[in-house]
Amino acid sequence: NAGVTQTPKFQVLKTGQSMTLQCAQDMNHNSMYWYRQDPGMGLRLIYYSASEGTTDKGEVPNGYNVSRLNKREFSLRLESAAPSQTSVYFCASTLTGRAFFGQGTRLTVV
Amino acid sequence: GENVEQHPSTLSVQEGDSAVIKCTYSDSASNYFPWYKQELGKRPQLIIDIRSNVGEKKDQRIAVTLNKTAKHFSLHITETQPEDSAVYFCAAPSNFGNEKLTFGTGTRLTIIP
Numbered sequence: 694n695a696g697v698t699q700t701p702k703f704q705v706l707k708t709g710q711s712m713t714l715q716c717a718q719d720m721n722h723n724s725m726y727w728y729r730q731d732p733g734m735g736l737r738l739i740y741y742s743a744s745e746g747t748t749d750k751g752e753v754p755n756g757y758n759v760s761r762l763n764k765r766e767f768s769l770r771l772e773s774a775a776p777s778q779t780s781v782y783f784c785a786s787t788l789t790g791r792a793f794f795g796q797g798t799r800l801t802v803v
Numbered sequence: 804g805e806n807v808e809q810h811p812s813t814l815s816v817q818e819g820d821s822a823v824i825k826c827t828y829s830d831s832a833s834n835y836f837p838w839y840k841q842e843l844g845k846r847p848q849l850i851i852d853i854r855s856n857v858g859e860k861k862d863q864r865i866a867v868t869l870n871k872t873a874k875h876f877s878l879h880i881t882e883t884q885p886e887d888s889a890v891y892f893c894a895a896p897s898n899f900g901n902e903k904l905t906f907g908t909g910t911r912l913t914i915i916p
Binding site for chain 1: 835837839846847848849852892894896903904905906907908909911
């Protein structure tokens with residue numbers, strides 16, 4: 694039982710490049726989330742998915758897209774990376790409100 | 804949607820003293836209130852939570868209290884230790900069916916030896 698697994702752990706992109714952050718959970722949770730955390734800041738919701746096949750925008754969705762491929766997987770895509778997207782990204786899933794987080798992806802856009 | 808406010812943003816306490824962090828929420832339908840601890844460079848982890856049918860919950864040195872009338876809940880850490888130094892986040896779900904979580908802005912707690 695691995696919980697929530699995110700890949701990659703670290704990534705450096707050039708401005709304009711694209712990439713997909715992968716997230717998978719093996720706890721059979723319905724809800725999954727993507728957050729970003731800037732240095733010294735809180736967790737800001739990018740997108741969330743209440744169930745397979747549904748996604749909704751959070752607080753800061755601009756510049757991102759998501760795919761809820763199945764119940765286990767929820768990916769986050771940056772189509773054209775910008776320096777403002779430099780951050781730590783956390784995937785999470787919830788059961789009855791209790792959130793379990795992945796280990797995070799530290800993304801730097803240069 | 805839910806609006807969660809957390810205070811203070813930073814807190815320094817002497818080792819052995821108590822620390823209290825407070826959060827207020829806006830959605831009166833919210834009925835679940837967790838607290839997360841994030842150590843430097845790590846992921847947030849749940850440390851305690853409370854549901855709206857109780858007013859207080861305790862787990863060793865940590866406790867959470869809830870005032871549904873005033874729409875606020877608090878984290879209490881007693882007999883603080885250096886390993887309690889971390890950032891603490893409160894959260895509230897805006898819709899229990901969706902479980903969409905809104906987090907507070909975090910409190911950086913520093914324990915002074």
